[in-house]
Amino acid sequence: MTPVLVFDLETIPDANGLRALNGWDDLDDTEVIERALAERKEETGNTFLPLHLHQIAVVGCVFRNDKGFQVRCLGEADDPEQVLIQQFFKTIDYYTPQLVSWNGSGFDLPVLHYRSLIHGVTAARYWETGQDDRDFRYNNYQSRYHERHLDLMDVLAKYTGRANAPLDQLAKLCGFPGKLGMDGSQVWQAWRDGKADEVRAYCETDVVNTWLMLCRFRLMRGELSRDAYEQEIELVRAHLESVDVPHWKEYLQAWSKG
DSSP: OOOEEEEEEEEEEOHHHHHHHHTOTTSOHHHHHHHHHHHHHHHHSSOOOOGGGEEEEEEEEEEEETTEEEEEESSOTTSOHHHHHHHHHHHHHHHOOEEEESSIIIIIHHHHHHHHHHHTOOOHHHHOSSSSOGGGSSSOSSOTTSSSEEEHHHHHTTTOGGGOOOHHHHHHHTTSOOOOSOOGGGHHHHHHTTOHHHHHHHHHHHHHHHHHHHHHHHHHTTSSOHHHHHHHHHHHHHHHHTSOOHHHHHHHHHHHHO
């Protein structure tokens, strides 16, 4: 089978970037970020910063191939951003997987692009569009309508933004656990308060939700038989049951109630 890499980012405001752009040299990281968020809210009514000012704190992944199912966050909580980014693209260089996301085209990939540019990260396979490998001419990671990157939210909404659905709600409607513990708007506060492990756990549950939605999508369009679909779902359950950590116990408990 073609390897599949489901991915999701958790980000925090880029204190160094905000300091450099605004000349706030006399402020520490927390002060820089809080000031930027306050100004952003005054200007726009919300605290969501432009994508190039999102620093990647966590890269969560589900990896599925012939050898089985894995879920984890890349690197360690204290790894520099560029290390996380390079690990992500090295995985693509090595496996050439199908990438799967929920709103990856609207958020995760543009953030990766900007942050890779800032750090000078190389990602040759990811950017291939047929110059060196003809197989990428009509199916590459860059085209919105190709499937080397499948943005499930975008596809299900028929590429119409007003039809987008949130992962949490749609996963719950399909009988899956959805988000647990926090949402993206709470990541900076949790990270600031030293709760990196909780943020990483949250990101892992999100990529599992996305994987489960991919399985349901593949069932819907006839790529998986009902038996094959059930086998994929049970593979996930069995894997999570074998991992003795609190967030997977909570996730499985929520799943059983769904």
